[in-house]
Amino acid sequence: MSFDGLRDALPAAVAWLRGDVLVPATLAQAACAVILLALVLLTAAPLRSVLTAQANRLVTVPAQPLARALAQVSPWVALLLLVWFTVLAFHAINLPAALLRLVESLAIAWVVIRLSTNLVRNPRIALAIAIAAWILAALNIAGLVAPILGLLNDMAVPIGNFRLSVLLILKGIVTFAVLIWLANLISRLVDQRLRALQAMPPAMQVLAAKLTRVGLLVLAIVLALGSIGIDLTAFAVFSGAIGVGVGFGLQKVVSNLVSGVILLLDRSIKPGDVIEIEGTYGWITNLNARYVSVSTRDGKEHLIPNEDLITQRVVNWSYSNDLVRMHAQVGVSYECDPHEAIRLALEAAGRVPRVLKDPKPVCLLTEFGDSSINLELRFWINDPANGTANVRSQVLLNVWDLYQAHGIEIPYPQREVTLRHPETLAAVLTSPAPRERSVREANRVRVPRVSS
Numbered sequence: 001m002s003f004d005g006l007r008d009a010l011p012a013a014v015a016w017l018r019g020d021v022l023v024p025a026t027l028a029q030a031a032c033a034v035i036l037l038a039l040v041l042l043t044a045a046p047l048r049s050v051l052t053a054q055a056n057r058l059v060t061v062p063a064q065p066l067a068r069a070l071a072q073v074s075p076w077v078a079l080l081l082l083v084w085f086t087v088l089a090f091h092a093i094n095l096p097a098a099l100l101r102l103v104e105s106l107a108i109a110w111v112v113i114r115l116s117t118n119l120v121r122n123p124r125i126a127l128a129i130a131i132a133a134w135i136l137a138a139l140n141i142a143g144l145v146a147p148i149l150g151l152l153n154d155m156a157v158p159i160g161n162f163r164l165s166v167l168l169i170l171k172g173i174v175t176f177a178v179l180i181w182l183a184n185l186i187s188r189l190v191d192q193r194l195r196a197l198q199a200m201p202p203a204m205q206v207l208a209a210k211l212t213r214v215g216l217l218v219l220a221i222v223l224a225l226g227s228i229g230i231d232l233t234a235f236a237v238f239s240g241a242i243g244v245g246v247g248f249g250l251q252k253v254v255s256n257l258v259s260g261v262i263l264l265l266d267r268s269i270k271p272g273d274v275i276e277i278e279g280t281y282g283w284i285t286n287l288n289a290r291y292v293s294v295s296t297r298d299g300k301e302h303l304i305p306n307e308d309l310i311t312q313r314v315v316n317w318s319y320s321n322d323l324v325r326m327h328a329q330v331g332v333s334y335e336c337d338p339h340e341a342i343r344l345a346l347e348a349a350g351r352v353p354r355v356l357k358d359p360k361p362v363c364l365l366t367e368f369g370d371s372s373i374n375l376e377l378r379f380w381i382n383d384p385a386n387g388t389a390n391v392r393s394q395v396l397l398n399v400w401d402l403y404q405a406h407g408i409e410i411p412y413p414q415r416e417v418t419l420r421h422p423e424t425l426a427a428v429l430t431s432p433a434p435r436e437r438s439v440r441e442a443n444r445v446r447v448p449r450v451s452s
Contacts, residue, residue: 029090029099036082036103044075066185069118073111080107109137172228179220187213206271206287207264252307256290259306263287269309269316274384276315277304283385297387317384323359324384328395331372333409338365338373341408348398349379354391356380371413 051074055067070077083104090097116129139148149167156165191209263269264287274283275294282296291303317324328349332341342363349361361379368374377399381391403410419425 026099032086033103036079040075040079047074069115072118073114076107076111105137109133168228175227176224179224183216183220187216256306259310260289263306263309274317322382323380325378325380326388326392328377328392330375330377330399331410333411336408344402344406345377345399348402349377349395351398352391352394354381356382372411
């Protein structure tokens with residue numbers, strides 16, 4: 001721009017400042033904005049600390065991130081509220097509030113950006129929300145929001161009696177995302193509250209939480225579709241097609257879903273139960289819609305379909321209670337006193353902390369075996385989730401130590417061999433005949449069967 005052009009534009013700028021900026025209404029708005037901003041900055045730190053402390057005291061864990069995020073943006077929310085009240089006051093006395101509207105747009109954009117940064121874990125989605133918030137704030141400041149919304153509404157395609165526009169699609173996406181987020185948040189809150197109810201069985205807690213989650217998600221989808229004007233009766237044909245597809249191609253999936261509901265209703269298994277199915281031994285950590293998660297002692301987690309738990313035989317070690325009786329087989333020599341052996345076996349079981357004193361361990365003489373007197377030690381535990389083989393091993397080790405200390409022998413298998421003609425075998429073995437003949441003669445010797 002030349003010097004002459006600049007000289008001509010200067011009076012216009014001065015006139016604009018005098019006529020639009022340096023006027024009582026604009027100066028009053030600027031003064032109010034500065035005062036409100038200074039007030040918010042002075043009270044920001046104590047307000048954040050108080051609200052953050054209250055958020056940390058919340059019992060419901062899913063609500064804590066939202067409460068902390070609101071505590072962080074609370075000063076800007078307070079600024080936004082004060083600006084709204086100031087705008088109402090200016091309108092009440094018939095004064096313009098364009099500058100305050102500018103502050104309002106910037107405050108809204110900043111609140112949205114801070115909330116998205118604290119709540120949205122995906123950085124790309126948070127960045128997209130921040131960019132969209134700044135674009136909307138800029139358009140609102142320039143007064144272009146209404147024209148652009150009208151343009152997006154005009155970009156439409158008629159589908160029968162339904163008019164699908166770009167504005168309607170964007171509105172549906174935003175509404176759907178917000179409602180799904182709220183449904184997930186509420187379902188997590190309900191789940192945590194249900195888990196805190198000691199009177200409700202764990203299976204009913206899981207069932208109620210899952211039904212609540214499904215109901216909230218269905219409600220969110222229905223509200224999102226209804227908010228953009230979609231007639232839900234139009235999905236009748238699609239629902240019929242989905243039913244046919246489920247009947248033919250998703251039988252196993254539906255079977256597992258229905259089996260999961262049955263398992264929750266009949267309370268046959270619940271989280272924390274120790275079960276055994278097809279050689280898999282472990283405790284149930286989670287009941288899902290399609291499968292049950294079973295953790296084993298070796299760190300593996302088996303995902304067993306719900307249908308298998310309905311159709312196959314399942315051993316629930318803690319169905320009615322946690323008491324489990326263990327068995328340990330012990331054999332002692334015929335030269336030992338069985339009464340002493342039984343007493344020492346009971347003492348060995350009593351030395352293991354996990355073995356219960358009530359019911360008391362018992363040791364029974366089960367049979368007189370081929371090589372030993374067979375005893376069976378029976379004892380009870382109430383924590384099968386901590387393993388059963390380890391407690392049996394500890395009891396048997398204590399039995400070994402006590403038997404060794406008191407001279408109780410645990411015999412090897414013994415066999416007695418009787419020869420009817422030992423002199424023939426001796427003659428063959430001492431004969432000076434060739435080795436081959438000795439072997440043939442030894443083979444002719446009749447050795448009777450082995451008897452115990």
